[in-house]
Amino acid sequence: MSIYRSALLIAGPFVLVTGFYFLTFSGVQEGRASSNAVHLGTPETYSSAPQIKTTDPEKLFQAECETRAKQVQEKISIPINTLVRAPYILMGDYDTQTLDALYRKTILPTQYALNVWYFDRKPDRPITIIALSSQDRYQQVAFDLDRRKVGSYYGYFHSEEMRIILNLTTGSGTLAHELTHALAEIDFPNMPEWFDEGLASLHEQCEFSESENQLLGSSNWRVQILLSALDRGQLPTLKSLVQQIRIGKEREALTYAHARYFSLYLQEKRLLSPFYRKLRTNAELDQSGLQTLQQVLNVSDLSEMDPDFQKWLIGFRTESDK
Structure with missing residues (x-):
């Protein structure tokens, strides 16, 4: 860290x-x-x-x-x-x-x-x-x-x-x-940096749930960074997001946005909290979180989730056009 x-x-x-x-x-x-x-x-x-x-x-x-x-x-x-x-x-x-x-x-x-x-x-x-x-x-x-x-x-x-x-x-x-x-x-002092930034950034824009015990992240300005990268064919894969050891300064804004919206994606699937707790348990064996993600998403390779994630992401453009 x-x-x-x-x-x-x-x-x-x-x-x-x-x-x-x-x-x-x-x-x-x-x-x-x-x-x-x-x-x-x-x-x-x-x-x-x-x-x-x-x-x-x-x-x-x-x-x-x-x-x-x-x-x-x-x-x-x-x-x-x-x-x-x-x-x-x-x-x-x-x-x-x-x-x-x-x-x-x-x-x-x-x-x-x-x-x-x-x-x-x-x-x-x-x-x-x-x-x-x-x-x-x-x-x-x-x-x-x-x-x-x-x-x-x-x-x-x-x-x-x-x-x-x-x-x-x-x-x-x-x-x-x-x-x-x-x-x-x-x-969780050894949390992977990408997830640490994703979870923190998620709470930039959020509100309490009806049960009054959960902060629910919502869309914010960072989505435009992702949509622009997607339009240019420059949006990294989810696997590349997760496997990076350090967030490089040259692509910091894009990585923060990517991590935030992947966290929001997991939240909407009700997998964000289970992923956090399972990753904390598996930290010594899975330092990046890749294996744990594949387990909670029930896929053999995280790349299988890229099409669904990108389709979900495009939905924010549709909302903004209404």
């Missing part, structure tokens, strides 16, 4: 926090934050989101998170607020009410759904989430902590530090993407 897991050009708001686009400024001072701390209206939650009950963390774990928060805060050059809700350390140039709403209405429901369908291990170390209110501040904090120039990226996950930094004004889909990476790092 690479140290950095980045959300590439995540456009379009994630449905649960549309209110985050309407920024107003407050004169309230909290912690190190000055009068330019951003105050937002209460974020809108998912459609039919469950109310998640929390329990008090162990005192030692809470203390570990508070210590980590101080260490991180000392390295940041802009005024920020901090809210510790172990295992999460929430930081940013938003007021603490907004950080708390982000925790209750975005982070907890996302974690709940991911735990139901995929992840069995609970976070056993602090997870830092730094949400910024502009691209400039996001770039500054990324440089402060990692000496990293983020360019057109809107968020990334640093796996060794278990830290997410993001520009929240691009939509909470960025947070859902990176939070999936963080929780997957704990539950």
